[in-house]
Amino acid sequence: MRIGVLTGGGDAPGLNIAVYSFVRLAERNHEVYVIYHGWKGLLEREVRKISSLDLVDFAFLGGTYIKTSRTNPFKDEERARLLEKNVKELGLDVVVAIGGDDTLGAAGEAQRRGILNAVGIPKTIDNDVFGTDFTIGFDSAVNAAVNVTESFKTTLVSHERIGVVEVMGREAGWVALHTGLATMADATLIPEKQVNWDSVARRVKEAYERKHWALVVVSEGIKEYGGPRDEFGHARLGGVGNELADYIEKATGIETRAVIPGHIIRGVPPSAFDRTLAIRYATAAYEAIENDKFGVMMAYSNGELTHIPIVEVVGKNKLVSGYWLRLYETYWGDLN
Numbered sequence: 499m500r501i502g503v504l505t506g507g508g509d510a511p512g513l514n515i516a517v518y519s520f521v522r523l524a525e526r527n528h529e530v531y532v533i534y535h536g537w538k539g540l541l542e543r544e545v546r547k548i549s550s551l552d553l554v555d556f557a558f559l560g561g562t563y564i565k566t567s568r569t570n571p572f573k574d575e576e577r578a579r580l581l582e583k584n585v586k587e588l589g590l591d592v593v594v595a596i597g598g599d600d601t602l603g604a605a606g607e608a609q610r611r612g613i614l615n616a617v618g619i620p621k622t623i624d625n626d627v628f629g630t631d632f633t634i635g636f637d638s639a640v641n642a643a644v645n646v647t648e649s650f651k652t653t654l655v656s657h658e659r660i661g662v663v664e665v666m667g668r669e670a671g672w673v674a675l676h677t678g679l680a681t682m683a684d685a686t687l688i689p690e691k692q693v694n695w696d697s698v699a700r701r702v703k704e705a706y707e708r709k710h711w712a713l714v715v716v717s718e719g720i721k722e723y724g725g726p727r728d729e730f731g732h733a734r735l736g737g738v739g740n741e742l743a744d745y746i747e748k749a750t751g752i753e754t755r756a757v758i759p760g761h762i763i764r765g766v767p768p769s770a771f772d773r774t775l776a777i778r779y780a781t782a783a784y785e786a787i788e789n790d791k792f793g794v795m796m797a798y799s800n801g802e803l804t805h806i807p808i809v810e811v812v813g814k815n816k817l818v819s820g821y822w823l824r825l826y827e828t829y830w831g832d833l834n
């Protein structure tokens with residue numbers, strides 16, 4: 499078979515391992531091509547035959563060696579036709595799409611229209627892909643966010659200040675929730691849970707009065723500031739940490755600082771968990787292809803590797819809910 503591999507959307511720690519381990523397995527029996535820059539590379543025919551030896555030196559680094567883009571191949575029908583034409587002319591029997599909800603959603607749409615055989619692997623630091631417990635990159639990003647927060651906490655303790663850490667995550671609060679829990683923040687703000695900023699300031703002041711410092715973790719997605727949207731309709735987020743810190747300082751009269759690590763938590767080397775998750779996903783994707791099982795996304799559910807129909811992922815987003823929301827409430831209660 500002729501197999502193409504692409505990575506799309508925001509980069510994430512563990513992508514290179516996923517690509518490398520898939521190529522290592524697939525090159526035994528198949529021709530493997532990398533498609534550079536995600537779906538854009540399939541529209542522009544940026545495709546090259548690859549061997550695992552080309553990838554081995556980069557396999558354990560963050561980022562994605564085969565590049566990425568946020569190009570939506572179904573932005574209009576002209577693009578969709580070009581995609582179909584290129585897949586045919588390049589003779590690709592299957593495309594392994596490694597991405598978040600947008601990239602996988604496009605793979606699902608391509609499968610639905612019969613344009614290609616898709617096999618999906620979920621990755622994003624946001625951990626918001628429907629149908630899987632964990633995406634590649636999430637664990638590494640949370641570990642990085644925890645490290646940043648612990649460094650920040652050291653200076654909050656020394657200077658007896660309030661600190662606000664803003665983390666990425668888009669409309670899902672997974673990164674903030676896990677960072678807030680792992681550092682036992684005094685308040686954590688996530689898009690899934692409405693809070694009142696006066697209640698947050700009151701809670702933080704009480705915590706400050708007890709221990710002479712206080713910590714708040716906030717997800718970037720609790721507020722949008724407008725601006726341009728990408729081809730999948732997402733607004734650029736970020737900046738609410740500064741606004742919240744100013745608000746808390748005014749409301750409490752206590753010196754407050756904000757830290758926004760932004761992309762720094764995304765660019766780290768993959769954690770051991772993400773490395774093995776990437777390898778497990780790549781192995782399962784290879785096995786699916788060997789068994790002519792197409793139109794599926796690999797998924798991690800209750801510790802087991804499984805797969806779900808990739809069309810199920812289209813247009814869905816996994817938000818903090820159920821057990822995780824109850825855990826949130828156990829520690830931070832109602833801040834409304």
Ligand code: F6P
Binds near residue numbers: 598622623624735764
């Ligand atoms: O989807 C991953 C993510 O890091 C989000 O958490 C964040 O909102 C967005 O990408 C940032 O995108 P960009 O790298 O285009 O600034």
